Every structure is written in structure tokens, then in C-alpha cells.
Amino acid sequence: MKEVSRKPIDVEKIRKDFPIFNQKIRGMPCVYLDNAATSQRPNQVVDAMNDYYQIYNATIHRVIYELGEKATDAYEGAREKVAKFINAKPEEVIFVRNTTEAINLVAYSWGRANIREGDKILLTLLEHHSNIIPWQLLAKEKKAHLEFIDINDEGLLKMDDFEKFMNEEIKFMGLVHVSNVLGTINPVKEMVNYAHKNGALVLVDAAQSVPHMPVDVREMDCDFLAFSGHKMLGPTGIGVLYGKRELLEEMNPFLSGGDMIREVHLREASWDELPWKFEAGTSNVAGAIGLGAAVDYLSNIGMKNVREHEKQLTKYALDKMMKIKGISIYGPKNVELRGGVISFNLGDMHPHDIASILDGEGIAIRAGHHCAQPLVERLGVVGTARASFYIYNTEWEIDYLVKALEKARKVFKL
Numbered sequence: 001m002k003e004v005s006r007k008p009i010d011v012e013k014i015r016k017d018f019p020i021f022n023q024k025i026r027g028m029p030c031v032y033l034d035n036a037a038t039s040q041r042p043n044q045v046v047d048a049m050n051d052y053y054q055i056y057n058a059t060i061h062r063v064i065y066e067l068g069e070k071a072t073d074a075y076e077g078a079r080e081k082v083a084k085f086i087n088a089k090p091e092e093v094i095f096v097r098n099t100t101e102a103i104n105l106v107a108y109s110w111g112r113a114n115i116r117e118g119d120k121i122l123l124t125l126l127e128h129h130s131n132i133i134p135w136q137l138l139a140k141e142k143k144a145h146l147e148f149i150d151i152n153d154e155g156l157l158k159m160d161d162f163e164k165f166m167n168e169e170i171k172f173m174g175l176v177h178v179s180n181v182l183g184t185i186n187p188v189k190e191m192v193n194y195a196h197k198n199g200a201l202v203l204v205d206a207a208q209s210v211p212h213m214p215v216d217v218r219e220m221d222c223d224f225l226a227f228s229g230h231k232m233l234g235p236t237g238i239g240v241l242y243g244k245r246e247l248l249e250e251m252n253p254f255l256s257g258g259d260m261i262r263e264v265h266l267r268e269a270s271w272d273e274l275p276w277k278f279e280a281g282t283s284n285v286a287g288a289i290g291l292g293a294a295v296d297y298l299s300n301i302g303m304k305n306v307r308e309h310e311k312q313l314t315k316y317a318l319d320k321m322m323k324i325k326g327i328s329i330y331g332p333k334n335v336e337l338r339g340g341v342i343s344f345n346l347g348d349m350h351p352h353d354i355a356s357i358l359d360g361e362g363i364a365i366r367a368g369h370h371c372a373q374p375l376v377e378r379l380g381v382v383g384t385a386r387a388s389f390y391i392y393n394t395e396w397e398i399d400y401l402v403k404a405l406e407k408a409r410k411v412f413k414l
């Protein structure tokens, strides 16, 4: 009897919450496979934000009227939801704009106070520019050094390199959890443990993991963790920095001004408690509420189910795509070691040409260096085409992608 794999989530039901899929693109079905860049948002997220704007719009904190109290409760309620989602305490969850801002906050506030001349910061070749540039700027300013862990042919980090570099000169490590180019899932828990034994702190860039799999900061024991709302069904302009309470307590504010203070005098001021010390100015209230609704949506599905769905879809896609003549697929082939991101090239076609032909079929994929230029250079290519999946993607869409790739191959006579 043919084995039927259990479907962890009801994709057809989920798709009904996303009106964007009801439309045609150039007369074709809307096939959205650029989820590593940004996800789509369900009605529940947009409705939660609309309710704030239409029913209880007001500023938050220190407000002594009904609307403001309601808005404050919703904003702080969203923080509690996010904290529970990653197993943190609410005061350890700082609302920022996105992953990039979260990493910059750590580089400016922790980095400028703790990194000294001659210190080393360890990164990996899998990092997104967001987890490279802030450390380059810090290293230049402080005359510190950057080291990079290389990858092997499968796109996995070379653990020999990691152990070789990881000594007491390394003060800090920036480590991506899941690569946005190769999909590689790094063994963060083991790496954090090893770094701590050598006295280094670790920031985990979780932009591609928190939206797609269960993440528990206590279990991981990372010192800082960053992610963006817009990649996990939430709105743009809201993201999260998690930090261990004792570290955040010690750190100076990153941005300063209103809302982050306790007392202000003409020549001195004191800071508010965590997490507000790091949330200067009027906050993105609607954004936080939208992110809270996104967390509710994902929690209702269950993050184990999200991961299982993406694993099944990625396996299905890899099996089909590997049969296309002339295709090169990058990253690990074992779906236990990778997320739902597939980077590929087709013969000597430029990745932009691949994306453009697929666009003509209504399929949205990404092409280029994916803000990870050192990694793409390491692969020895000008760029890659990248398909990335989420909860609403289907096997039918992958069949459609494969058919369009076969068509592209024929156009370019590969």
C-alpha cells in the first residue's frame, strides 16, 4: 500500500486567511515563493492593526484616559505573547524596527562598552550583511579583529574552524541560526555552550528561524537573539531584540529621548526600567499589536507543525528540482539540516533571467546575492535564484515552479 504522509497543517484552510492569493498575477495564479524576504499577512493581523487605529488609537504609557490605557494594554500584551513564544521574560523583549536594528543596538550599546583594541569577534560565512556590517564598523572603531568560520561543500559550518578560532581572545560571536541563502540550520545550542566555556557572548540572528520552527531562548542559552515581524506574518517596521536581563541592565541606551527616561534634569538624566530603557520615542504600537496577532496565528498552528510542513515541502521540492537538467542546488540536501529555502542556478543563465522568466508565469522568487555577498562569492557564483516557502505554500505550487523552470531551460536551450 502506498504510504501517505500525514499533513501537519491544513494549508487550504490557512490560504483562505490570505486575500492576496485570490488574485491573478499577469493572468496566472499568484505563487509567492519569496518568504525569506518577507511573508504575507493574514486577515487576523491586518484586522488587529485596524482595530487599534479605528477603535482605540492613542499613545501608550503614562496615559490617564480609557483609550490610552487600552492601547498600552494591547502593546504590552503583545510583548507578553512574543516573550512566551520564545520562552523569554517580557522585560527581556525589546521592540525595535527589525533584525538589523536589533543587531545594531547590541553592536553600539554592548559592543562599544565592551570590545577593546586587539579583541576578536567571531562571525561565520553564512551571515547576512545585517550581522556583518555593524561588527565591521565596531572593529574598525575599536581596532578589534573579525574572524570568520568557513563552510564545507555541503554548506555546513566547518566545526574544526569554529573550535580553532574559539579561544579566550574571542569576546563575542554573531551567529545566524538559519541561513537565508543555503537554508543551513546551525547547531546553535552546542555552539553557544562551547562559546560560553571560552568566555564569549553570542548573538543569534534568528530572522529565518523564529518564523519557521520552535525557538526557545532559555534552552539555547544565547545572550542576544534578533528577529523581524515581517518575516513571520506580522507587519513591517517591528522586530525584536531578546537579551538576557543582566546584560540589558548593564547596557547603556542605544537611542535616547522621550519615553525611555525616569527623570530628566538640565544636565543629567536617569533611565527607565527594562524594557522601556531601549524604546525611545513613540513606539510602533500598531506594529507590536500586529506582531502579537501573528504570534497568536502561528501558535494556533503550532511551530512544530510549521516546521514539519516546511520539511515535507522542501523534500518534495528538492526531489523534483534535482531532476531538472543543468540545475545546481546549493546547501545541505538532508532536510533535517535545512530550512525551507532553496538556492539554485540553472546552467549558465543569470539568476535575474531565471527570476524574470518565472515572473512571467506569476511566480515570485528572489535572485541576486540575498544580502549575503561574501557567502555568494564563497560559492563562486554571481548570485543565485532562491525559492523560499511558508505555511501557505503547496505541492501544486512546487510542481508549477518546476514546470516553469523546465520552460526557462528550453528558452535558453540548456
Ligand SMILES: Cc1ncc(COP(=O)(O)O)c(C=O)c1O
Residues within 6 Å of the ligand: 036, 037, 098, 099, 100, 101, 128, 130, 131, 176, 178, 179, 180, 205, 207, 208, 228, 371
Ligand atoms: C538571516 C537574516 N538576517 C537578517 C536579515 C535582516 O532582516 P531585516 O531586513 O528585517 O532587518 C534578514 C533578512 O532577509 C535575514 O534573512
